[in-house]
Structure formats: C-alpha cells, structure tokens
Amino acid sequence: MEYTYKKIWLINFPVMMSVLIEQLINITDALFLGHVGEIELGASALAGIWYLAIYMLGFGFSIGLQVVIARRNGERHYAETGKTFFQGLFFLFGLAVALCAFSKLLSPIILHRLISSAEVYHAVIDYLDWRIWGLLFSFPFLALRSFLVGITRTTALNIAALTAVLVNIPGNWIFIFDLDLGIAGAAIASSFAELCSLAVLSIYVLRGRKRRTYGLYLQFDKQVLLHVYRVSVWSMFHSFISVAPWFLFFVAIEHLGELQLAVANIIRSISTLFFVIVNSFAATTGSLVSNLIGANETKNVFPLCHRIIRLGYAVGFPLIILALIFHQSIIGAYTDNVAVLQIAWSPFVVMLLNYVFALPGYVYMNAVTGTGATRTAFIFQSITIASYLLYLWGLSYWNVPLAAYWTVEYLFVIFLGIQSVVYLKYKHY
Incomplete structure (x- = not known):
C-alpha cells in the first residue's frame, strides 16, 4: 500500500473542500458583517468561536469514527464500514440535539459574564440564537464525511462544498441586507447552507451500489457503537479543547476594545484559508495512517507524514507569498476603516508565518490519532493547552500589541508537534 504525492493529493483535495464548507461560511459572514x-x-x-468550540465536539468524534472506518477498510472488512458509519451517525445526531439545548439554555448566562460590552453581547446572542441549529445538519454531514474519507473515496465532498458556498453567499446578501436582519441574517444563511450541503452528500452516499458494497443499511449495533465511542471520545475532547482556548483568546482581545476585536476577527477570518489546508492534510494523515496500520505497514508511517508535509508546504507557501503582496486588498475587502487597516498589518504577518510550524504540528498529531491512540493525543493536547493559557495569561498583564497575542499559536503547534514525534518514534503501535 503506497501513497504517492499524486494519490495523497487526490484523496486530500476533496477533504480540503469539505473542511472549507464550515470555514467559508465564517469567512462569508465576516465579509458581509464587516x-x-x-x-x-x-x-x-466571539459568536463564531463559541459555535466552533461546540461544533468541534462533533468534529472530534468524527475523527475517531473516521479512524475506525479506515481501519475496517484497510482490513477489507467493507460491510463493517457501513455498520460503523450508522453507529457514528446515531451518536452525532443525538449529540447535536443535546448541544442545541445546552446552547439555548446556558450560552446567554455564560457569555454575559465573559463579554464586557453590552452591545457586543446582544449581537453575539442574536447570532447564536439562529446559528446553533446548524448543528442538526453539520453533525450528520460529519458522519458522512468520515465515511468517505475513511474509505478514501472523497470526490463527492467537492460538490457538497460548492453547494454550501453557492447557497451561503447569496443567502447572506438576502438575509443581512434585503431582509435587514443584520447579524441574525448571517446565522440563518449559514445554517441553511449546511442543510443544503448535507442533502447533496446524503443522496450521493446512500444510493445504489455503495449501499450494497459497504453495508449501508440502517442498523443499530450496541457493541460497535461502544467501540466507536471508546476510540472517539478522546479525539472529541481534544478537538474541543484545541478550539476552546481560542474563545478565551478573543475574550482577552475584547477587553482591549471593539476596534482591536474587529481587527482580530479579520485576521482570524483570513487565517481560515490556511487553517483549512492544515486541517485537511491532518485529517488525511489520520485516515491514511489508520489504513497503513490495518494493512500491517507501520514502517511507512513516517515516510507518509513527510510526503504530506512537503505537499502541504508546496500548496501553502505560494498562497502566503500572494497574501503578503496583496495584503491591503485582502484586509480592505473586510472594511473601509483606515485605523483597522493600519493595526492589522503586524498580526497579519505573524499569523501567516505560523503556517511553517502548524502544518507539521497537526500532521504528526493526527498521525498519533490515526494509530488509535486517541487518549494519548488528548493528553498531549491538554498539556499544550495548559502552556497556551499560561502564556496568554502572562500577556494579559503586559501592555503588548495585538501581534504579540498571535505568537501564542507558535507555542501551541510547536509543542504539540514535538510530543507527537517523540511518541511516534518510540512507541510500538
């Protein structure tokens, strides 16, 4: 089982497009709301990061689900992949319902204590009141995505991604401006876009031949569900804690003032493109590593990671250079405020250069997840998060520029990568 650069790219590109769905929705929201x-x-x-932290519970579970499906696929137990998929789908939908209820009841109470500006708080709640229902569509989509990535048949994810974009862009215009719903309109458009992309992917996966080959028939198996849960619960929590500190990051920025918060959101929105590249290659790594182990080819894990990192640099570096050259046009697309444009340059550069460290950090981390050691990955993540929060706490006590806050991301990905490499090198799996 050899994964060449071409084969890795053909598997990864549709994954990249599927990851882009959620992130393009955030980018579009920021562009219009700016x-x-x-x-x-x-x-x-703030609302987007709060929603993303909740969303990452489902995303993390889907990573574990993907690992189990990929292992069955590598073992050529194809009928078991469909049964595994349905157990993951049941769990994710139930989780979506529970998290919607949690957000409606507790988000206003928690956020009121964290956000200092009354105007910002009310706008955040207006957004979340509509955005949270998107979990009912995005979590089943994650189950479908895990199935397709796990069996390395990812082409349909391109169509689903394109559907979401084509729905979300005009939807934002209609709901925000034509119907004058403001920030709530952005949330409605985003949730509707997720519904449409789910419909497209469901039709593709659950049709004819694939149903027979992969055993895609509605079925409940308690033992399979418990196995998926045991593998996925740790990846679920480590995905959540990887994003939750971002919310605290933006809370710290919010206390600097509304202008600084607006700048930080623009930088975050732009960084999303690079986040998509990194996370798609990382997700691909987890699936391919699991397939290699299922085929008893553990010796190829490190060579695979090296190929994926080199390919990721080949994709990302040209985009970084273009972003640096056309930074004024890119930032200017979000706002006409001259003060925002001036403040944004330094954190923009710091954010872009972090790609050098983020790609290998996340690739090696997901390789650990692909070995099935999701508990170990969670421990690594927890140690790294503690260092991240300590560093962020230290910055809050000094009068430092906005760019300094973005250096905390360097600490996060470098520390994560070092722990993962040490584990992969010395642990037998």
Whole structure:
C-alpha cells in the first residue's frame, strides 16, 4: 500500500473542500458583517468561536469514527464500514440535539459574564440564537464525511462544498441586507447552507451500489457503537479543547476594545484559508495512517507524514507569498476603516508565518490519532493547552500589541508537534 504525492493529493483535495464548507461560511459572514459595523464584525468573532468550540465536539468524534472506518477498510472488512458509519451517525445526531439545548439554555448566562460590552453581547446572542441549529445538519454531514474519507473515496465532498458556498453567499446578501436582519441574517444563511450541503452528500452516499458494497443499511449495533465511542471520545475532547482556548483568546482581545476585536476577527477570518489546508492534510494523515496500520505497514508511517508535509508546504507557501503582496486588498475587502487597516498589518504577518510550524504540528498529531491512540493525543493536547493559557495569561498583564497575542499559536503547534514525534518514534503501535 503506497501513497504517492499524486494519490495523497487526490484523496486530500476533496477533504480540503469539505473542511472549507464550515470555514467559508465564517469567512462569508465576516465579509458581509464587516460592512454592517465594527460591533457586528467583532461579535461574529466571539459568536463564531463559541459555535466552533461546540461544533468541534462533533468534529472530534468524527475523527475517531473516521479512524475506525479506515481501519475496517484497510482490513477489507467493507460491510463493517457501513455498520460503523450508522453507529457514528446515531451518536452525532443525538449529540447535536443535546448541544442545541445546552446552547439555548446556558450560552446567554455564560457569555454575559465573559463579554464586557453590552452591545457586543446582544449581537453575539442574536447570532447564536439562529446559528446553533446548524448543528442538526453539520453533525450528520460529519458522519458522512468520515465515511468517505475513511474509505478514501472523497470526490463527492467537492460538490457538497460548492453547494454550501453557492447557497451561503447569496443567502447572506438576502438575509443581512434585503431582509435587514443584520447579524441574525448571517446565522440563518449559514445554517441553511449546511442543510443544503448535507442533502447533496446524503443522496450521493446512500444510493445504489455503495449501499450494497459497504453495508449501508440502517442498523443499530450496541457493541460497535461502544467501540466507536471508546476510540472517539478522546479525539472529541481534544478537538474541543484545541478550539476552546481560542474563545478565551478573543475574550482577552475584547477587553482591549471593539476596534482591536474587529481587527482580530479579520485576521482570524483570513487565517481560515490556511487553517483549512492544515486541517485537511491532518485529517488525511489520520485516515491514511489508520489504513497503513490495518494493512500491517507501520514502517511507512513516517515516510507518509513527510510526503504530506512537503505537499502541504508546496500548496501553502505560494498562497502566503500572494497574501503578503496583496495584503491591503485582502484586509480592505473586510472594511473601509483606515485605523483597522493600519493595526492589522503586524498580526497579519505573524499569523501567516505560523503556517511553517502548524502544518507539521497537526500532521504528526493526527498521525498519533490515526494509530488509535486517541487518549494519548488528548493528553498531549491538554498539556499544550495548559502552556497556551499560561502564556496568554502572562500577556494579559503586559501592555503588548495585538501581534504579540498571535505568537501564542507558535507555542501551541510547536509543542504539540514535538510530543507527537517523540511518541511516534518510540512507541510500538
């Protein structure tokens, strides 16, 4: 089982497009809300990260689900992949319902204590009141995505990604401006886009021949569900804690002022493109490593990671150079405020250069997950998060520029990568 650069790319590109769905929705929201006002732009950052932290519970579970499906696929137990998929689907939908209820009941109470600006707080709640229902569509989509990545048949993810974009862009215009719903309109458009992409992917996966080959028939198996849960629960929590500190990051920025928060949201929105590249290669790594282990080819794990990192650099570096050259046009697409444009340059550069360290950090981390050691990955993540929060706490006590806050990301990915490499090198799996 050899994964060449071409084969890795053909598997990864559709994954990249599927990861882009959620992130393009956030980018589109920020682009439109930047022309509504600074309060709405800043509020969408806090609301978006809060939603993303909740979303990552489902995303993390889907990574573990993907690992189990990929292992069955590598073992050529194809009928078991469909049974595994349905157990993951049941769990994810139930989790979505529970998290929607949690957000409606507790988000206003928690956020009121964390956000200092009353205007920003009310805008955040207006957004979340509609955005949270998107979990009912995005979590089943994650189950379908895990199935396709696990069996390395990812082409349909391109169509689903394109559907989400084509729905979300005009939807934002209609709901935000034509119907004058403001930040709530952005949330409605985003949730509707996720519904449409789910419909497209469901039709593709659950049709004819694939149903017979992979055993895609509605079935409940308690033992399989418990196995998927044991593998996935740790990846679920380590995905959550990898994003949760971002919310605290933006809370710290919010206390610097509404202008600084607006700038931070623009930088975060732009960084999303590079986040998509890194996470797609990382997700691909987890699936391919699991397939290699299922085929008893553990000796190829490190060579595979090296190929994926080199390919990731080949994709990302040209985009970084273009972003540096056209930074004024890129940042200017979000706002006409001259003060925002001036403040944004330094954190923009710091954010871009972090790609050098983020790609190998996440690739090696997901290789650990692909070995099935999701508990170990969670421990690594927890240690790294503790260092991250300590560093962020230290910065909050000094009068440092916004760019300094973004250096905390360097600490995060470098420390994560070092722990993962040591584990992969010395642990027998």
